[in-house]
Amino acid sequence: MQLKMMTLKFIRPINLLVVMLLFVQTISFGQEVIVVDSTGVVKNSTSEISELKKDTVLPFKRFKAEGVSAVIGEYVILDSDIDKSYVELQSTGVSIEDITRCQLMGKLMEDKLYLHQAKIDSILIADAEINPQVDQLIQYMVSEIGSEDKVVQYYRKETMAELRKDLFDAKKDMELANRMQSKVVANVEITPEEVRSFFFAIPEDERPIFSAEVEVAQIVIEPEITVQARQGVIDKLNQMREDVIESGSSFATKAVLYSKDPGSASRGGLYEGVRRNGPMAKEFKDNAFSLLEGEVSEPFETDFGFHILTVDKIRGQEVDVRHVLLFPEVSQTVIDGAKSKIDSLRDKIIAGDISFAEAAMRYSDDKETRNNGGQSVNPTTFDTKFDLTKMDPTLSAQVYNLKEGEVSKVFTDRDRTGRSKFKILTITNRLEEHPADYVKDYEKIKELALKEKQIRAIEKWQEEKINETYVNVNEDYRDCEYASNWVKK
Template identity: 65%
Template sequence: MNKFLLVLLFSTAMLQAQTVVEPDSTGVVKSNDSLVVQKTIMRDTLKPFKRYKAEGVSAVVGEYVILDSDIDKAYVEMQSQGMSIEDITRCQLMGKLMEDKLYAHQAKQDSIMVPDAEINGMIDQQLQYMISELGSEEKVAAYYRKDNIADLRKDLFEANKSIKLASLMQQKVIEKVEVTPEEVRTFFFSIPEDERPVFSAEIEIAQIVVDPKITKQAIDEVKARLNAIRADIIDNGTSFSTKAVLYSKDPGSNSKGGLYTGVKRDSPWAKEFKDQAFSLLEGEISEPFETEFGWHLLYVEKIRGQEVDVRHILLFPEVSQKSIDEAQKKIEDLKKQIEAGEITFAEAARKNSDDKETRNNGGQLVNPISFDTRFDLTKMDPTLSQQVYNLKEGEVSEVFTDRDRTGKSSLKILTVTKKYDEHQADYSKDYERIKKLALREKQIKVINKWQNEKIKDTYISINQDYQDCDFAGDWLKK
């Protein structure tokens, strides 16, 4: 990688480190850059967090206090997102937390508000991860030296709220930052020719998805299985938890006896799931019901005010071989028609694809990272890359079977709608991408300027343990 890219990526990390990405519609947080701190932002010699540190005040920023445990929680949150913490030091996380508190402090001054429901949804996801890692609410509370999970929720509420306020404040700081065509031109041509960025090979992909049809008989059979399980629990006193361990197809809860704690009305669960959770009394078991994920039995274990703890059993209807064969024939016929020129891939997708998210756009896939239609071949999902890597532009892949996270199978064909070879940045061809880089650089400068100005005007006190940290901003006011 050339010098220009290194410099820009290091600078970009300062901006990305403060971006909060919200959970998607399934409630799964795809990423949380609010806790990602690039080690290049600041240098220090302290070692990464390895074990719980005694409670104490690490810093005060305006009206906000940063505790030692806040840094520990940041490490846990990073791990919950699958991030490595080996090279992340306490100094780096301290710097990031102080930035968040500075933004949050200023957000309050500017009367920026965050709905409590939004924060509670984030906390639900965090607690679910912690409980899955440690085994129970009691162990999670004990880990953070809290008497109970309710006390921990209060702490998490304040921490998450300040992070969200920080994000909104930063957005406000940069919302009016724009770059003119002349600034883009100046930015690009100020880079020495041999140091201009090289853009990786990219492709644009479209898909057609055909789901094997689920018959009424298959649905009746899965309902009958759930009713038999329900009857055994009610009539014979069999443990719901044991049944969930033995039979539930939900990989997120079956090992815990189907347990989910702290379900709220505004939590990101399927509507049918929440309707059942809040319509039953404590100790009651639902009739079998359907969501987009499959068929459920739900047991209300405990009602705690506006929250409920539930257990559930998830089963999927069996797909018959006949349905699979019919789906296979349908998608193979579509492939033949497309290759014969009888119909375009986009038209076939709009008329026949079972994927609601892509069919109206001719099957075009959107990159979940960049939110545009281009995919970097070196960073693609391996399953997807394997299917399209050797395809020529306009060529259709072989039919293949794909499974979603619930285990549901679909038949797919893909096509490469556009290929972009690896190349050094070209001002004309890559103008939009160069514009983004120029805008990012300008935003970073605006953020740095705003931050240093606010540091001067804000009360800041830092514990002696962090006086030797080499922070990016003038936090120590030396």
Template identity: 65%
Template sequence: MNKFSLLLLLSTCILQAQNVVVPDSTGVVKSSDAITVPAKNVANDTLKPFERFKAEGINAVVGEYVILDSDIDKGYLEMQSQGISVEGISRCRLLGKLMEDKLYAHQAKQDSLMVSEAEINSRTDQQLQYMASELGSEEKVAQYYRKDNIADLRQELYDANKINALATKMQQKIIDKMEVTPEEVRSFFYSIPEDERPVFGAEIEVAQIVIEPEISQKAIDDAVAKLNEMRADIIDNGASFSTKAVLYSKDPGTASKGGLITGIKRDSPLAKEFMDQTFSLLEGEVSEPFETDFGWHILYVEKIRGQEVDVRHILAFPEVSQEAIEAAQNKIEDIRKQIVAGEITFAEAARKYSEDKETRNNGGQIVNPLTFDTKFDLTKMDPTFSAQVYNLKEGDVSKVITDRDRTGKGLLKIYTVTRRYPEHNADYVEDYERIKQLALREKQIKEINKWQDEVIVKTYVHVNDDYQDCDFAANWLKK
């Protein structure tokens, strides 16, 4: 996605969060940028170019949320920037989708659903960092969006991200406990005409064995000593924690921000050891070095704001010696030779030797994080992963592969393809789990539609006269 497309996408996110009428939105699309979007004449959804967004008008209100003209315009621009065709998508249809999103967020507030402030802050920070990297600085980003300062823009992004998070939370609540019985799955499948049943693409199942180079106690002691040196310099000499984080922290997500993590609550999804330190220190205190699954840290409590805490941290990794890397290489090569020679099966070797806790007890079988089963669609796999296993036949063992875990620590792996599934028409027995998911999804959609009908009646909804003739999927006009 190019810079202009990304900024348009984020502009849409910002404007959808605003609950006030603004006089002009030309700060996003310059007068020289002629872009084709559907005309505002609802009765005639033909396409025509325009150069500026005109003065704002309120198209709809859902609960406390307002949907403006520019929200629809920029919705089209967002789709176009992502390569999605807008042909056949009327303004009525897009307005209906925007109202649906606002309804979820409105009801989430009514139901007192909570979202993680830390996650919203993290998402907002990532967006601002990316925009700053594209435009050159935060000051230029603020100027581009005609804001007095970056804090105002950050607040609007935060509000937009919070609305999206609330909407997602509400959707999850509606369908959270839904299940389908075997009889419902059977009825769903056999209700589809045979020539209309889905075709499933080629898939594979993959197992792995992971070996980690051993970290010596000396390497751990050295990492802890470096953190203690930094801690002493900060406490005794007044050195800047933020500067040291920028220079030395190994956390790619926070190092550029001086190690800053804001809005941490007691239910935030962070490592237990990290949370223990966050809520046991006073404002201005610096922790002793402590360990999590990510490495070793020191932590500084910057601000305590009621139930929320802002902290900075520095992450360090113990150095892995060349000797340890070579030993791990020799170990995994020996395991591979035993498997290829038939002295041990891949599954047995995984259970005996693999150091990956999530897969070793299952014979190394990898679970697809998107579908939560063991099958991977070859057309949708991560490109790097796909390249490593694509040409393996069933039972083949890959060469040793060097990889890194989420902390950046080096790993050595071997893969095997335990089974291949060619492209085929859906089979009730063979594809039961996938058919079950399709049946569940259909049931969830029906439940969401039912929920919408019930909640719209109880929610304040106003639709502009220009859209009274729209054929909405939901009863937004309350006829």
């Protein structure tokens, strides 16, 4: 049996940024790509899209009514949607040379089937879950292009509100489709015997090759925030609070001018739809739900820094708030002291005066790793192994050439507040690239076996739902070879 390294969807971006860029590209073409009259008939399309059609599809008969390529339940797929998919892939650096229109059509129909069934199953997503992701994307676009006005112009929208709505709708559709897919495979489990059968059914010369992996420990020394620095930032926030309460100054203006939160500063510190069970810091939520509309909190601290907060509107179980975030200033003298401390620690470890693990437990400022001797946990897999080909580039550069037990040079990192901190790393275990081994790589093999079983479950689900759902595929695409029975032959 040949191992097929399949994913649960035809194209799945590898990280949040790529996913969000796909949304942007879809929106950027929006209504500019295709103009439809009141009957739904396509009136014109851009020359760029026309060029993409060339050499990417076998000759088709071109007498499609109203530009509709398929209908899945109440969702319509236009021929231009396939063109836009090519542009989306190109925008993320994916080669489209071997991707056919039939393949993209099959992917689009899968997505619409998930959306259709999610609506039937009453799968709901709160706006408050989507808004922070949209905020993050807009902030990224502004940082790349220069200003909100330039972003709006670049993506051919009239206002930022229009762009935000399109981003919101696109992201919500994708989340609904993902949740529907997750629901389909939620109860799929794999037994040890199924894992064993999966692995030994693969011929030895076709077994997957696993990349080199390392286990990494770290020691982190952060420049100490002095009492004076803490009090200084609290005093600044108290002055802002007094200006708002006593002098009638605009809280939103204070946020725009002074807040260090890149996700909200440009919008006057606004976060909409904050919920008690949402992802915000506990201290942030405690203050948000303890105030009346218009009240301004006392300064308070979270892991992100120091805040003041006001409530704009209370809407049942949700509140709209504005906040100002500031960080204490750290003097160069304190920074130099932290650097000297970690240099001294490194010298002692190399000299054998103290082990790396003991030094981490006694001196490291990283709460998540110090109790484990500095051992880092992979945030993707939640184990201690890091694939060298998938590591964060900054981390990979520091450990790539390290031998097991060797200590890295001191390097400077920055936390989420932008504050500098110093690190040293060591490799506690290194596993070179190798063919899959049933004992050593059991967890990875189990993951592959489970994924194959999930794929079969999805195929079965799709077959059932396609039979239950209204599906109409235009004759241009009826001769395609789909994995599922979309044309109901």
